[in-house]
Amino acid sequence: MEDEIPPQIIVLVTPGMGHLIPVIEFAKRLIFHHDFLVTFLIPNDGSPIKAQEKLLNSLPKSINYMFLPPVNFDDLSDDVEVETRICLTFSRSLSSLRVALKDMVTTSRVVALVVDSFGTDAFDLAEELHLPHYIFITSSAMWLSFHLELPKLDATYSGEYKDMPEPLKLPGCVPLHGVNFVDPCQDRKNEGYKWLFKRKTQIYAVGPLIRTGEASDGSxxxxxxxxxxxxxxxxxxxxxxxxxxxxxxxxxxxxxxxxxxxxxxxxxxxxxxxxxxxxxxxxxxxxxxxxxxxxxxxxxxxxxxxxxxxxxxxxxxxxxxxxxxxxxxxxxxxxxxxxxxxxxxxxxxxxxxxxxxxxxxxxxxxxxxxxxxxxxxxxxxxxxxxxxxxxxxxxxxxxxxxxxxxxxxxxxxVLSENGSSTKSLCKVALKWKNP
CATH class of the missing domain: 3.40.50.2000 (Glycogen Phosphorylase B;)
Known part of the structure; x- marks a missing residue:
């Protein structure tokens, strides 16, 4: 009887358009090619979200969304880094996320939790609810390679990365000078830098995921x-x-x-x-x-x-x-x-x-x-x-x-019917359907 209930993926995502767009394309592939239902849970700080809501309201019926209650940032200064704000938006939403997830697990066939790369604090909650959990990375493979090498670099280099005399050698990628590291690495004391050390799981290369068309309205x-x-x-x-x-x-x-x-x-x-x-x-x-x-x-x-x-x-x-x-x-x-x-x-x-x-x-x-x-x-x-x-x-x-x-x-x-991206998505979809 359970097999007759469509499997559902819960996606925890930042409201930033640069993160929201690829996650939406990912969700579309899951529903159109693999018969999943998808629900977005979106932490936020109460900032204007009209553009995001317009985008979300245009989605297919098999994709639902819910904004979690806004978190309060009155204790933060106006010049706090955007990465810090995003990290805190997720961490301060954990209590409301717990309520939402427990309700959904009880009332539907939730087979996995997919989180934005900023949202790995939710992994403990997923384990508590016995949910398989994954990170959806909206950046490049080079970013992932850097992310995996960073703990080693952090342990061996004590200064500011912008002052590194030699570039960092990344497996399979061009060497990278410290001044070109991601923004959170330019200050090792900020909250965003700590976020970079969150854990990663098995990797499935399912991209590139881009929008396939837009209504022009006679632009x-x-x-x-x-x-x-x-x-x-x-x-x-x-x-x-x-x-x-x-x-x-x-x-x-x-x-x-x-x-x-x-x-x-x-x-x-x-x-x-x-x-x-x-x-x-x-x-x-x-x-x-x-x-x-x-x-x-x-x-x-x-x-x-x-x-x-x-x-x-x-x-x-x-x-x-x-x-x-x-x-x-x-x-x-x-x-x-x-x-x-x-x-x-x-x-x-x-x-x-x-x-x-x-x-x-x-x-x-x-x-x-x-x-x-x-x-x-x-x-x-x-x-x-x-x-x-x-x-x-x-x-x-x-x-x-x-x-x-x-x-x-x-x-x-790679995006063709027999391409590596298509096969990789099929692989993870089968895993979710047949745990």
Missing amino acids: ECLKWLDDQPGGSVLFISFGSGGTLSNEQLTELAIGLEMSEQRFLWVVRSPSDTAANAIYFSAQSVKDPFDFLPKGFLERTKGIGLVVSSWVPQIQILSHGSTGGFLTHCGWNSTLESIVHGVPLIGWPLYAEQKMNAVMLYDMKVALMPQFDENGLVRRKEIAQVVKTLMDGNGKEGMTVRNKMEELKHTTAA
Whole structure:
């Protein structure tokens, strides 16, 4: 009789869009290909979640979600690291998670708990309820390799990692200098650093998991792209949470103008305090157009389009007129670029993005602009790297385009019916159905 009840997976996930999107794609594969039910349990701190709710409300009926009661952060300073906030959001939600999980285990056929990489504090609760438990990693295999090597490094090196004289050698990956470690490693005393030592279990490589399509609603930017020459447009977006400083925003705008290349720019209001100022809310508070250089929009009207609202990124990256992507190197955007074969300009901002950028540059699928001593990319550098990528005859740009095209075909192979990713997901799905 139990076999007639659909097996259910409970997923504990951060509300940040960069984590929520790949988990949703994972859930879709479970329900469409393996007949599971999925429920998201979402810890939060009461920050605005309209974008997240819109996304969640569009899901298939076999995917349910529930926001856990908001946790209180009145005891934290305003400048606390975002990784610390996320870790504490999970740990302070454990009591409400316990109630929700116990109820679901009692009333449905729960076969596994899958947690966000920040949520491993929930493992003790899963063991108490005799639930198999897994981590869903939204970052790269390089991040995982680094994560597994970190305990050894922590035990043998006592200084700050940014001062390490030699790069860290990672199995199967490019060596990594300390300045490019994930953000929590830049201060070994913060809560986020301690989180990196949470345990990992058996690994199933089920990615890349990206969105397969979005409703465009006659998007202005897609209509604009339809009128541009093939491969001529540079798409610029720093993700749902990334922000530039006022000065950097100005330098980017003028650099794009100097490059004389076509561009589609998703601009956000700047922040001089944090590169991830809108991580949770995924929306700008002020009109970003007010911060652009005077006359910029008029002077670039013939070759550029600047938008401040949501854009259908998948459709932009798959559009024939898109020839490059200036990106923050968030892993979702990176995978979406690879799947669609769009070469990159890497501009990392926070989290593990510097690590991703180093890897992409080493793979020769991305160009990297040079930051000055103040951490800024200046207008001349921006103009030069944009020209290099978008110039159809330049050797360096051609190399990046060719390498990305090769990687696109490799990705298609692992996602095919007989590909390694598909087989790996089948393996874990069978394990959950037949424990």
